[in-house]
Amino acid sequence: MAKSWLQLSRLHGLGPAGILKLLAFFGEPKKALQASRQDWLKAGLNNKQARAIEQDLPDVSADLEWLSETGSHLLTLHDPNYPPLLKGTSSPPPILYVKGDPELLKHPQLAMVGSRNPTRSGADTAQSFARHFAQAGLAITSGMALGIDAASHKGALDVDGLTIAVAGTGLDRVYPARHRALAKEIADKGALVSEFPIGTHPQAENFPRRNRIISGLSLGTLVVEAAQKSGSLISARYANEQGREVFAIPGSIHNPLARGCHQLIKEGAKLVETAEDVLEELAPLLSSVLNSTTVRSAETPENRPVMDKEQRDLLDAIDYEPTAIDIIIQRSGLTAESVSSMLLIMELNNFIASEPGGYYLRLQGDQ
Incomplete structure (x- = not known):
């Protein structure tokens, strides 16, 4: 069963659209692969796509070997576990390789x-x-x-x-x-x-x-x-x-x-x-999936570091877009040494972020 799906998916020139045409016409990959050229054309394939199926079927030994590994799975469009949202799109992948759950x-x-x-x-x-x-x-x-x-x-x-x-x-x-x-x-x-x-x-x-x-x-x-x-x-x-x-x-x-x-x-x-x-x-x-409690940040007001007045004044000199350190020093009126020291502490406490070239910006939720 899996082999026919794998062979169909590896045929050059078909793509998801061509495979979906064959599945709609024949129902199953095995029947599609065993059909005649005339039937392939009736299914909606062009001559080039039909010629691809007439040639030797592709080797799928690598796929089958991978499937034998722990945690490796194959979901086909006909599988009841195929994700319904994806299946409802106009061009769902005929097969999905999945590693994990x-x-x-x-x-x-x-x-x-x-x-x-x-x-x-x-x-x-x-x-x-x-x-x-x-x-x-x-x-x-x-x-x-x-x-x-x-x-x-x-x-x-x-x-x-x-x-x-x-x-x-x-x-x-x-x-x-x-x-x-x-x-x-x-x-x-x-x-x-x-x-x-x-x-x-x-x-x-x-x-x-x-x-x-x-x-x-x-x-x-x-x-x-x-x-x-x-x-x-x-x-x-x-x-x-x-x-x-x-x-x-x-x-x-x-x-x-x-x-x-x-x-x-x-x-x-x-x-x-x-x-x-x-x-x-x-x-x-x-409504049946989301946790009922309001989602909160990992850092709550109870455990987040608190800025002193000097740090808050410095924060007011920093924009939500990258701000040059020279501008921060100018706006704050503090010395370069004081600003550098305070910026380091504020960045460690996630109130600001540094950007290349000596720029800093405020992070959301710093109030």
Whole structure:
């Protein structure tokens, strides 16, 4: 049974759309593979696609070997455990390779995406929001890329929450390679997912394609930081086409990584300032899933460090966008030595964040 699905998925030139045509016409992969050229054309394939099936069927030994490993699973479109939200999209992957717990794919999820090169503030925001959402009962779904993706996965893992990573490669490899430890932790505590056969190398065209899975698995997609031509906007577009909620966190008008988010908001995405903004929007869909208690930050007013008057005065000299240390010194009227010492303490207490080039910015929730 699995072998026929694997062979069908590995045929060149079919793609999800071609496979879906065959499944609609023949019902099962095995019947599709054994049919005649005339029937393939009746099913809606073109001549090139029909010729691909006429050739020797692809070798799936690598896939079968991977499936024999502990924690490796294959979900087909006909499997009762196939995630229903994804199945309801216009182009669901015929098969999904899963490393970890396949049951998690049916759990309510929120996609979090953004820049691969975020600001320190953007990465911190993603990680903090992901903690909130995971504590509230949502699984965090992203693409395990550098930057916002990784911060989102880590935020969920910080609080022993659920997280799902959708890969743009075969699950026998990790991309980027530096995320091997993260991938292992996600597989152990959540799930790694891919539609691509075992052995598939990173290819640029595969990453936009996998974005439809990230959004398709999720009730909504939150974009944290994105430039105007960011790949994250592809995920947001897919989410919109799939009838899912699209959320965006605004930023400074001077930050190029906020422009993609601002564009989404102009186009109708919901502006997000706090995690509760997202949870309240999704609440009607999640009344039986979300934890009933109000989600609170890991740092509560009772245990968070308190600033003295001098530190608060210095904080007033720092903007929510990167502020040069020379400007901070000028505004505060303090000596450079005093400012440097206080900034270090305030950064350690998470009231501010440093940026390259001697810039600092206030973090949300510092009041």
